[in-house]
Amino acid sequence: MNKKRKFSLGSALLNAPYFAWAALFIIIPLAVVLFYAFSDGEGHFTFSNILSLKDYGGVILRSLLYSVVATAITFLIAYPFSYVVCRMRPASQKIANMFVTLPMWINLLIKTYCLSALMDGNGLINQALVAIGFGKLPLMNNTGAVIFGMVYNYLPYMILPIYNVMSKIEPSLLEAASDLGCGALSRIRRVIFPLTVPGIVSGIIMVFVPSVSTFYISAKMGGTGDFMIGDLIEGQIHSQNNNLPVAAALSAVLMAIILVSMLILNRFTENDEGGSVLI
């Protein structure tokens, strides 16, 4: 649209609640976070908070690594799953979708708590294993458990956008691909995959963003060396520290990581119509 939009009182009034909301709950809090990140306890400008983060480089890298791995695993599960669901009869598709969304009704903390009850050293799974004479498995308090917890919690957010895009592919396009010589695999590679890229990008963003800022899952299910940025921020705010400036600096870094990741991801959908999702 090249036309300049004319200012009108009506549209200004209509937009006002949105702007008020955005200012109150998005812009001002962000400004506060940035203010704390760049100031000492007395309100003077300083880089010291940011510079002090170099001690936490390992945690930041670990958070990135864990969330990349968790996102990759959710994708590897979600894509074939969506493909299979898309080929079901419509009634079965509805049921499958319900099972995907059902866990989203339950609070993340409760789910994680239940998971740890299941997987704990003396949890239900290990009790069962012992009962059949198999012996205990180290299911908890390790990196695998953290990744598992993240995949378990964030899987629906990968499935839904992919399924949404995939189920809207015109059946005639798939027939055209078969007609032009594609077997099932080459049909996925040449037609289904390129057409589902926007869904994949949304899915990656929707899983990666909460993954990278995960807390509690890593604290609850991980070992001593598995805590992530989220846990670190929580630790700075809570307990005896009450170190808001460092917590804010960590949050600012986290936001920067997310922003950069999203900018990179959006490159993949730039040329597709209706592609660029979020941002």
Next chain:
Amino acid sequence: MKNRNIIELRNVTLSFDGEKILDSLDLSVRDGEFVTFLGRSGCGKTTTLRIIAGFLTPDEGDVFFDGVRINDVPPYKRSVNTIFQRYALFPHLNVYENVAFGLRVSKTPKNEIDPKVREMLRLVNLEGYEKRKVTNLSGGQQQRVAIARALVNRPKVLLLDEPLSALDAKLRKDMQVELRRIQRETGITFIFVTHDQEEALSMSDTVVVMENGKIQQIGTPVDIYNEPKNAFVADFIGESNIIDGVMNRDDTVTFAGHTFTCVDEGFEKDEPVDVVIRPEDVDIVPSKEGMVKGKITQATFKGDYYELIVDVKGFKWMVQTTDAYREGQTIGIALEPDSIHVMHKSEFSGLYGDYSTFSDEMDEDPEAEDE
């Protein structure tokens, strides 16, 4: 080898949810032919096409391609390509890549792809459109891309599923000519599905008229028009007055209270028959000289002719004439022996061919969509 059968359907039957869509269909298509499946929505024509393409497998019967049974051959292994009703172009690829798609899938060497794609784009008059997004093309241009995308693979048979139904009238006419030209230039067998009888008659070598999952008649367009086999075909192809009659003996038929001389033979003595009179074959004469008399109940100016609805003993005939007549006039009707076409009675007798409830609106096809 132009007279060999490239496609053969034998006793092909298919049901959906207990409803028979195709009922023991037998059909042969010769190599290099332009064949049209013509029928109303739901008659089974698209289903037949999809069986040939391999998207559907018949419950009973066999499909042969070049003499080989292909019932169980998946679509991607058949040397048949389809042009879909809504083209089904790949939105993520540009014009060039859409056309090159089949070649890339078949792992054609890169240096062979380019000349083939360019030749096809030339054939369909789309040179210079290589980099365009297919979603930004007009309907006619998308149509051409679809044709090029199918033909670049040099299929033995090209299947066209109502490919012109989404185009406006003018473009349709152009594309009809274009498709006929492409078919002649490439020599590829075309199997074309349409509900538009004019399209079928003007484009095809052979027309297959279908109704109720059965083939009603196969023939050249001229045969189908002049010698319809039953009331359905007579009514579906062009305008027809279909009148109850009795075949007294060879070359003599009685209907509308008069005994006419005709040129039809091979009926039983006094067999009840359907008589077809095309509106343009009726001669109007002064009422005293007519073989039968009728009263004009409706006269409509159609541009190059008048269309009259004439009440002949309670049965409404449609008559087309270049002379002007008024409503209420009584006229005489005369028929040349070869203007009369006699058909055996069929399941369709009495369903069609009376113009008492005729209106132009009913004549228009309400749905260009299919099945």
